[in-house]
Amino acid sequence: MAEIDTRTLDATGATLSYDIRPGEPTTAPLLLVGSPMDATGFTTLASHFTDRTVVTYDPRGVARSPRTDGAAETTPAEHADDLRRVIEALGTGPVDVFASSGGAVNALELVARHGDLVRTLVAHEPPVVGVLPDREPALAACVDVRETYLREGMGPAMAKFIVLTSRKGEVPADWADEPAPSPAAFGLPAEDDGSRDDALLGQNMRTCTGYVPDFEALRAAPARVVVAVGVESEGELAHRAGVEVAAALGSEPAVFPSHHGGFLGGEYGQQGAPTEFAKALREVLEG
Template identity: 65%
Template sequence: MTSPESHTLSVPGAELAYDVRPGTGGGVPLFLLGSPMSAAGFVSLAAHFTDRTVITYDPRGVERSKRTDGAAESHPEEHAEDIRAVIEAVGAETVDVFASSGGAVNTLALVARHPALARTVVAHEPPLAEVLPDRDVALRVFADMGETYRREGFGAGMAKFIAAAVHQGPFPADWTDGPAPDPAAFGLPTQDDGTRDDALLGQNLRNSTGYRPDFAALRAASTRLVIAAGRESERELPARGALGVAERLGIAPTMFPSHHGGFLGGEFGQEGEPAEFAKALRAVLDGDS
């Protein structure tokens, strides 16, 4: 696989780091992105697209991309403008995008604002509480884990996040009334180190999960939108978010192999089915599925 060419880009409030892997063929570049997942999470998936120029980046406040504005939180519209800036810096007139999790949320914001920049977007499991039938409870669940993080620190907040992320189906109305999960049960620290700058719990959780997509703009966009969920995770919140978005757009969801991290091949200690996932993604991008 071609080694990535790393670059930096100054945008309002941040210095962004992005990578370009030149492809052996022509055609439209492929942008692989997540949030708060960094470029490092897409190494396995990128290896299956050596015929295309592949773009990856670290979202603002994540790993190499440093915030310069001192802000405590990021917003999907802000991320959308960062994505736009990277596309323009690469010199691409348009790109195909595979966007996962919070990255899918941010890319929906990009399409609503700049549809000409994205030819096809595969939005994989956007964790949007706003489109769920149990919206009000889900928003309380996210608010509670954010408050727990701000009050007790990373371990306590992340334990609540993991418990919610793997929950199957709608949240019961009394979800936040139950006993808090033990961080040690998930291998998380039980002591508060005093920091509150975690990219997930601190910077992105509230605004990403609470984002309200502009569905009128998305329906009117020239971009081909594919809303994707994992076959193994379809009852978990991020996949339920995908199903809710697809319903609002009046399109059928596309089911992908594996789970929320199905494209991972050992990155961050997580294993999906990257070869099968890449095969499914290529078929979608080629219009065969």
């Protein structure tokens, strides 16, 4: 693989770091987007696209992209503007985008606002809880996760997050009355270290899940939008949201191999089916 070219640029309230893996210049660059996952999460997936330029970045408030405004939360609109800046800094014209989880939420906002910057967006399992039939209890559960984080710290909040996002089926109205899961059951610390700067639980939890895409703008955009879901994650919150987003855009979701992190090849200790995932992604991009 070619040597990675790491660059930075200034954005409103943050300094952004992004990486360029040079490839064939006749093909549009492929931008891989996560949130709050940083560029390292796409190491394996990027290795399957050495024939084209691949760009990854660290979202604001994560890893090498520090916030400079001290804000406690980040909105999809801010993330979308960051993505706009990165794409424009490349100077290559429209790019293809694979975006997963919270990154897919931000990329949907990018296309709604700046559709001319994107050729094809593959939005993989965007957790836009506001489009679900059970939106009210699901959104309340997301808020509860964040409030648990602010009150008790990372371990108890992350345990709730794992239970919520891996639940099959609708979120019950009595979510808050269910016994709180033990952090130890997930190998998480129960003690509170006092920090409150976690990008997932603090900065993005409420704003990401509470986002509702501008479907009219997405349908009118020049970019092609393909929503993807994992075959193994059927019934889970992000999968269900992806199905609803696809329906609102008048399409069926593309079903990708593996689960919510199906592109991972050991990053963060998680294993998907990256070879099969990359093949499916390439087929969709070549459309």
